[in-house]
Amino acid sequence: MNARFRTLSLLVAFTLSVPALAAAPKQKDDPIAKPVKTVVSSVRYERDAAALKLFGGEEQGKYLLGDSWAKGTDEQRKEFVTLFHGLFAKIAFPRVRENFKSLEDIVYSPAEVNGNEATVDSVVFIKHPLKTQEMKLKYRLVKDGAAWKVVDVTVLGSSMLQDIRDTQVQPLLQQGGWDLLLGRMRQELAKK
Numbered sequence: 001m002n003a004r005f006r007t008l009s010l011l012v013a014f015t016l017s018v019p020a021l022a023a024a025p026k027q028k029d030d031p032i033a034k035p036v037k038t039v040v041s042s043v044r045y046e047r048d049a050a051a052l053k054l055f056g057g058e059e060q061g062k063y064l065l066g067d068s069w070a071k072g073t074d075e076q077r078k079e080f081v082t083l084f085h086g087l088f089a090k091i092a093f094p095r096v097r098e099n100f101k102s103l104e105d106i107v108y109s110p111a112e113v114n115g116n117e118a119t120v121d122s123v124v125f126i127k128h129p130l131k132t133q134e135m136k137l138k139y140r141l142v143k144d145g146a147a148w149k150v151v152d153v154t155v156l157g158s159s160m161l162q163d164i165r166d167t168q169v170q171p172l173l174q175q176g177g178w179d180l181l182l183g184r185m186r187q188e189l190a191k192k
């Protein structure tokens with residue numbers, strides 16, 4: 001299986017989950033809901049760069065690379081986040097926009113905050129011609145300074161980041177370290 005196909009298949013969960021962010025908690029000043037709503041609006045209206053600014057790239061990198069994150073140079077870590085977000089926007093965001101067409105409703109549970117981390121559970125209702133599909137999602141956010149950043153989404157008990165880490169990032173790191181990982185990411189991003 002090629003890397004592009006694996007990337008596509010692993011991001012399917014996120015593809016279906018980002019529309020769920022549209023109906024974030026209705027409290028006007030909710031600091032956890034605001035980045036979620038902004039991500040959704042930005043992706044929906046093809047302002048992908050604005051959406052990516054609300055992702056916790058460093059936190060994602062730490063999780064995906066584990067102990068190797070600290071061993072990378074500042075330049076390598078910065079490039080990883082840029083490439084990861086670029087691939088994410090290229091692969092997942094177009095599918096998210098397509099799924100907005102089928103979004104029926106979203107029900108959120110109140111955010112659970114534990115220090116600098118928060119989770120938000122939701123049920124997403126996707127309307128299909130024959131029936132409505134329900135998906136239970138859990139979003140993980142981290143506080144970055146004064147702002148909350150989206151880090152991960154869990155769908156059907158499967159963490160998007162864990163899947164990407166276990167099937168793509170860690171195998172490449174084990175085979176060839178930072179150089180191989182960044183090289184493959186550059187190749188994938190350069191593909192049409």
